[in-house]
Amino acid sequence: MLKVGGLNLGNPVMLASGILGSYVSSLNRIAEHAGAVVTKSVGLKGREGYKNPCVLKLECGFLNAVGLASPPARDFARELEGFNRLCPLIVSLFGSSPEEFKELVEIFEVADAFELNFSCPHAKGLGLEVGMDFDLVYEIVKTLKGKTEKPVFAKLSANLDYVELAKVCESAGVDGVVVTNTLRGLAIDIVAKKPILSNVSGGLSGKAIKPIALKCVWDLFEEVEVPVIGCGGISNWKDVVEFMLAGAVAVQVGSIFYYGYDVIQKILEGLKSYLRINRLSLDEIVGLAHKR
Ligand SMILES: Cc1cc2nc3c(=O)[nH]c(=O)nc-3n(C[C@H](O)[C@H](O)[C@H](O)COP(=O)(O)O)c2cc1C
Secondary structure, three states: OEEEOOEEEOOOEEEOOOOOOOOHHHHHHHHOOOOEEEOOOEOOOOEOOOOOOOEEEEOOEEEEOOOOOEOOHHHHHHHHOOOOOOOOEEEEEOOOOHHHHHHHHHHOOOOOEEEEEOOOOOOOOOOHHHHOOHHHHHHHHHHHHOOOOOOEEEEEOOOOOHHHHHHHHHHOOOOEEEEOOOEEEEOEEOOOOEEOEOOEEEEEEOHHHHHHHHHHHHHHHHHOOOOEEEEOOOOOHHHHHHHHHHOOOEEEEOHHHHHOOOHHHHHHHHHHHHHHHOOOOHHHHOOHHHOO
């Protein structure tokens, strides 16, 4: 059993937020193999999200501006009552004030832990825009840590000064940081001569962002004490080993699920063989690349 910020995980590979929509059936399927599953981000009121096209496949990954589309919190909490509990359930929350986040924590009794979305790059007044206000982030984390005994993780973005923000979260008592969310990006249709996404810009995920996410993990491992969870462009077990050698205690996988549901099983098989061949334990590889 692996302990990450007070949460017991069967293995270090989690499902990243937002990847499989807001239905519990998909989470239940992934929970059979995952270390933990993170839900789609949810706020107090439902959000429709942006019009199509809102997800675009690129050669190097995906660009999306779904716009935090989600059901109202109470409806989603009811949906999550059907979670099979084969692994911990982390509920991802968005909001714009400590009071909103506090109410969300009360609603999601079903959660084993919370992930705070300070990083979505395409929702006005939410996500990344909240993450830019370090005082507000401090207040939100501090308020929640005074409210719940459950682990609280903060999801950060490489588009921000993530080291400073992680330190702010740490000083407010956060149990771990997740880095990174999608990164601001744009695509233009050269025939129509206009941006492709209905929201104009969106968030880039997948292979293209892996080196950026890896560098974030590397820096945070050196700068903060709290556990670092790596996310961004992970597509196989070798990527997971890289993230762990850089300092991640666990990882989240997202876009790669578009190519099949058996991603986590394959990663775990490869990771196990790597550890056996190298005669190392999971604990021993975390941050090992820093000992040069
Ligand atoms: C379609 C889509 C929806 C997403 N929705 C959310 C979300 O609701 N909350 C969140 O924190 N991250 C969301 N993300 C970001 C992912 O959780 C992840 O941080 C990002 O995609 C990088 O990981 P990846 O390269 O493995 O996909 C979303 C990503 C995609 C592609």
